Amino acid sequence: MPVMPSSAPSVEKGPTLRNDSFSDRRDSVNKLETGCLSIIVLGASGDLAKKKTFPALFNLYRQGFLQSSGVHIFGYARTKISDDELRARIRGYLVHGKGGPPHTHSEDVSKFLQLIKYVSGSYDAEDRFRLLDKEISKHEISKNIQEGSSQRLFYLALPPLVYPTVCKMIRRFCMNKYNHGGWTRIVVEKPFGKDLESAEKLSTQLGDLFDESQLYRIDHYLGKELVQNLLVLRFANRFFLPLWNRDNIDNIQIVFREDFGTEGRGGYFDEYGIIRDIFQNHLLQVLCLVAMEKPVSLRPEHIRDEKVKVLQSVLPIKSEEVVLGQYEGYRDDPTVPDSSNTPTFATVVLRIDNERWEGVPFILKAGKALNSRKAEIRVQFKDVPGDIFRCKRQGRNEFVIRLQPSEAMYMKLTVKQPGLEMSTILSELDLSYGQRYQGVTIPEAYERLILDTIRGDQQHFVRRDELKAAWEIFTPLLHRIDDGELKPLPYKPGSRGPVEADVLLSKAGYRQTHGYVWISPSL
Known part of the structure; x- marks a missing residue:
């Protein structure tokens, strides 16, 4: 039975989701099953896109979240290269990325790269954004989509300086054409301004073009x-x-x-x-x-x-x-x-x-x-x-949450030192993820947040x-x-x-x- 994310705004609906049970997990994972999803990476030839955005999309693909026939990925940047040249630039970051030895995912890499199509152009070129829209629409039409099932996610892997210009182009030429359940969402990277005045100016510029429900200000720490x-x-x-x-x-x-x-x-x-x-x-x-x-x-x-x-x-x-x-x-x-x-x-x-x-x-x-x-x-x-044990000099109790690397949580506490003497020592109650969850791959932050964007869940966005x-x-x-x-x-x-x-x-x-x-x- 399709399950819609409860957090999605009423004016926007996320893609249809289903539950899959895995043998090694007691919970379930929602996967994209139907609908037409176009993911557009602007700044596709830049470092952020190559090192973070495309690898995150690939990992979602490998896990089955983006393997619906309705999913396609578009790159847009100023660099004049072909589809195959962009794929070649990305390939190395996928093959040697997190998740296993290079040869393990070679078939998945090839299949994923075939989802990517590239359009080059400047960030204020109306004709190139019209072409981008034409390519997205061509993909949507080829899937014989039903009215309302088209979704477009624009990921701005760009300097904030060009956000207003790019967002104007998206608003004028590349919005989702269906108004009954389809959506257009914009992911923007930090920094969001340099101080209060510049941040408010940028927020106003983007707010004049998109509703707050359409804007996803990403902070990968979340x-x-x-x-x-x-x-x-x-x-x-x-x-x-x-x-x-x-x-x-x-x-x-x-x-x-x-x-x-x-x-x-x-x-x-x-x-x-x-x-x-x-x-x-x-x-x-x-x-x-x-x-x-x-x-x-x-x-x-x-x-x-x-x-x-x-x-x-x-x-x-x-x-x-x-x-x-x-x-x-x-x-x-x-x-x-x-x-x-x-x-x-x-x-x-x-x-x-x-x-x-x-x-x-x-x-x-x-x-x-x-x-x-x-x-x-x-x-x-x-x-x-x-302090009857006179252990204050050893240190206080502390609860430590290690975010990276070697994810862990541990409580520093005073205990009796093993032996015949009543002496104390500082030790810990330890939950180290590498030991407790052996064999479990912890997802990268960008994977989670891109998936949240597709689902319409803004909890982890600013x-x-x-x-x-x-x-x-x-x-x-x-x-x-x-x-x-x-x-x-x-x-x-x-x-x-x-x-x-x-x-x-x-x-x-x-x-x-x-x-x-x-x-x-x-x-």
């Missing part, structure tokens, strides 16, 4: 397995409910670390910096899921309503609760100005002014060229009152008022950096970042554990 697990952890487990508040939690860290620098992207990165690139979107989205109240239901709008409430409760950032850094050698990149004030590292303390979180610092930290690569959430609990609230938090700080009022401190590549950042962590209440190191069982 597609990560452990990020998607946050709501389940918080609201489906009884023992977290009484603990998750200011009475028990001392501080929360949300950390993103990379052990490499800008590596050829210096010119692009220097235009944005670490706060625009990581804080305003990825880390803030994670903060919302950690801090939000329980939504009325799992409907996308109810979840996004609660996220907006969190953002609107964040107090203005204090300059004394910010540490910026720039790694030594960053300005050696010929594409980076010698006088660049762009931070490659930042630690920022956010404070949420509501009953649950008053007094609890949320410490956001991200940087490049550091001593490790990881992303994690670290919830540090308050000290145990009446709503316009959510975007505005996020920029309101960081725009004053960004302007102080842009005006040179705040300067990044130098730090050595391969270090933890500026030592002042650790001082700020200590002032905010974080107590570092010495002598304990979590080791992933999968290593």
